[in-house]
Amino acid sequence: MPNVPGFRGILRDDAAARDVYAEAAGIQRRVPRAVAVPADAADVVALVRWAAETSTPLVPRGSGSSMAGGAIGEGVVVDLSRLRAIGDVDLAARRVRVGPGVVLGALNAELAPRGLRFPVDPSSWSFCTVGGMASTNAAGARTVRVGATRPWVAALDCVFADGSRATVRRGDPPPDVPAVVRFLAIAGELRVAESRRAARHDGVRKESSGYGIAPWARSGDLVDLLVGSEGTLAIFVGLELALQPIPPATASLLAAFPSLEAAVAAATAAREAGASACELLDRTFLDVAAAGPLPVEIPAGTEAVVLAEVEGESAAAATEALAAIARACDDAGATAVRHADDAESQHRLWALRHAASPILAKLDPALKSMQFIEDGAVPPPRLAEYVRGVRAALARQAIRGVIFGHAGDAHVHVNPLVDVRLPDWRARVEALFAEVTALVASLGGTVAGEHGDGRLRAPVLREVWGAEIVDRFARVKRAFDPEGILNPGAKIALAGDERLGAIKYDPTLPPLEPTARAALATIERDRAYSSFRLDLLNG
16 A cells, blocks of 8 residues: 555555446446545645655545546545535525535535525435536536536635645635646636637537636636536635525426427527426437336327426416416427426426436346436537437437437437447447537537536547647646646546547456445445445445
8 A cells, every 4th residue: 555644544455445436427447546535635635745746646536426437547536525514604695615525415405494505406416526516517407597516616625736725716816826826827828719719619508528718718717717627627625605595486397399399499488488497308218218107198299398497486476487488388389288386296297307217227237328428518509400410320320318408408418228248339339429429519519518528528529629629628737737647537638548448337347346346236226326435345
């Protein structure tokens, strides 16, 4: 074991510990050289200083619910999940300070008695950490109304690549630490480059790819650059978050449509009418869900379903707002519109969003639900074109898929079901990945709406962003981390990185250590990502 001066947490390099951190929620596998579990922020400082002195790469992570491979790597994994303190809530300012390992569901449970919430709501809310959310600029169903994580982060307590620690706060001068000084030395050139061609995809409403150079150039706040950087520019050891009052009332509807175009038109109208959430369930999703009992009846011949929610200051206000969206759905050609005003009926409608999951879990074990084209977002007018393009790409590779997502933001999740018994399964996966990446680029979209680039998408960023902007991202990385200590290979691909890499479902991969394999199976089966992995090794 390496000797890390001043480090008081857990440090292990046995096979079981390394293997249980070799996988996250995504498709990739990378076995680290060791695992470090800091006891506090001072431990992180000690670990980073040691890593800088020994040129040891570090891979920070929270609960490991990452889809894009940003939480796995061959270096030393830094498990920040034990840094989970929740500070006093500032009711007047609507702010709270938290550790990066705080689980979103636990935070909102703490805030609820005070009538407040952290409003960004990924579907992984019950196990994702707020540090991970800030790392990827995570989003969710309600992003259509409240935005992604970035604007809700007021301050970040950072450990930079040389072990310097400083707080970066909105509205305050940048801290005087070497990493920030180096960045400020190139800031003027970056602003000039941004004025010529901004690092953004015009019209795209959700962006988790690349670095937040464009929002930083607009605001001047380094927080906007650091949020979404996936542990490649600094390790977050504390966050100050802005909060929002819990709405007094909500109402929901489900609308069925005979065409994708009609569903997209209704989703656009719902967003413009102020919907707090607006989801799309494609025919591919409905076909799978229909194999089990559906929580609500769907008319025959439905091509897509839109689920929408509104929030209001009263039940009457929510009902009135919902009526406007219902009229828009009727105008768009809905074949059925179902309203839900009370909590029970709303729960029943939204249960359809998860109706495919138990069916997928019961499919042939050789069929693996692989998320590698799961995060594309396009300008809203191109949404129907994108969904049809994904359907066609799946068909060309003879791979069944399930398509759903956040219609209000034109952000689509895709679960291809891959039969790993086929001799050419990997070639089909690679071809599908390449085709959908090209499709996203052709539509002016992003490959990462809310999950980040990680190691999965880093090798294809030039195809989506272009060489000029990816080189701009690389300059930012070099300024903050010139030795490449922090999460190397995430966001900025390393020389020789292959697309997709080792896929954890590959039956030809060497087996993992048995107790680690059992723990990972438990995590995947029970969605137990917030469980401490080293504890799971003990059963």
